[in-house]
Amino acid sequence: QLQLQESGPGLVKPSETLSLTCTVSGGSISSTSYDWGWIRQPPGKGLEWIGSVHFSGTTRYNASLKSRVTISVDRSRNRFSLKLSSVTAADTAVYYCARPGVIPAAYWRGENWFDPWGQGTLVTVSS
Amino acid sequence: DIVMTQSPDSLAVSLGERATINCKSSQSVLYRSNNKNYLAWYQQKPGQPPKLLFFWASTRESGVPDRFSGSGSGTDFTLTISSLQAEDVAVYYCQQYYTTPITFGQGTRLEIK
Numbered sequence: 001q002l003q004l005q006e007s008g009p010g011l012v013k014p015s016e017t018l019s020l021t022c023t024v025s026g027g028s029i030s031s032t033s034y035d036w037g038w039i040r041q042p043p044g045k046g047l048e049w050i051g052s053v054h055f056s057g058t059t060r061y062n063a064s065l066k067s068r069v070t071i072s073v074d075r076s077r078n079r080f081s082l083k084l085s086s087v088t089a090a091d092t093a094v095y096y097c098a099r100p101g102v103i104p105a106a107y108w109r110g111e112n113w114f115d116p117w118g119q120g121t122l123v124t125v126s127s
Numbered sequence: 128d129i130v131m132t133q134s135p136d137s138l139a140v141s142l143g144e145r146a147t148i149n150c151k152s153s154q155s156v157l158y159r160s161n162n163k164n165y166l167a168w169y170q171q172k173p174g175q176p177p178k179l180l181f182f183w184a185s186t187r188e189s190g191v192p193d194r195f196s197g198s199g200s201g202t203d204f205t206l207t208i209s210s211l212q213a214e215d216v217a218v219y220y221c222q223q224y225y226t227t228p229i230t231f232g233q234g235t236r237l238e239i240k
C-alpha cells in the first residue's frame with residue numbers, strides 16, 4: 001500500500017526558507033504519469049494547492065506562490081521536495097504531499113485529484 | 128482562477144437523517160468533449176489528512192460507504208449522506224481539477240445535532 005511521509009523542520013524563522021521532503025513508500029514515484037502534489041492548510045482553515053511535480057522534474061506552481069516556490073524530485077530516493085522562500089507568519093500551515101489520481105489519458109486536462117495524502121507536517125513560522 | 132464556494136459553512140444533522148452539502152464553481156468544470164465533470168470531494172476528520180470520497184463528481188472511491196453520493200454537473204454539485212452516522216462527523220471539501228490552479232472550496236463542517 002502506497003504511503004507518503006512529509007519530513008522537515010517544524011519551526012522556521014521569518015524571511016528564511018521552508019524545506020520539506022515527501023518520501024514515498026510502497027510504490028515508485030515513477031509509477032504514475034501524473035504529477036505529485038504539495039498542498040497546505042493553515043490552522044483551522046481550508047486547503048491551498050502549492051504545486052505539483054512529475055517524476056521527470058517538470059513542475060507546475062500556484063501563481064500566488066510561484067515566485068517563492070521550488071518543487072523538485074529525486075527519483076533515486078523515491079521522494080520529492082518543497083522549498084518556500086522568504087516565509088512569513090502567513091505561511092504557517094500543515095503541509096501535505098499527495099499522489100495524483102489515475103486519469104485516462106483521453107480525459108487528461110493537466111490537473112488531478114489527490115489520493116492518498118501524507119499525514120501532514122505542521123510548519124510554524126516564528127522568530 | 129476558478130472559485131469554489133460551498134454551502135453551508137457548517138451543518139448539524141441528527142443521526143440517521145440526510146445531510147446535503149453544496150459546492151458551486153465560478154465557471155463550469157464540465158468538459159463537453161468527454162462529458163466529465165472535473166470535480167472531487169474529500170472528507171477530513173480532525174487531525175487527519177483529507178480522504179478522497181468522489182472524483183468525476185459522482186464516482187465513488189473504493190471503500191466509501193454507499194450512503195455517500197455525489198451529484199451535479201457544470202457549476203453546481205452536491206454531496207449527500209443519506210443516513211448520517213457518528214463517524215461521518217468531519218469537514219468536507221470540494222476540489223476542481225478542470226484547470227490550473229487546482230482550487231478547493233472553503234469546507235463545510237458537519238456535526239451531529
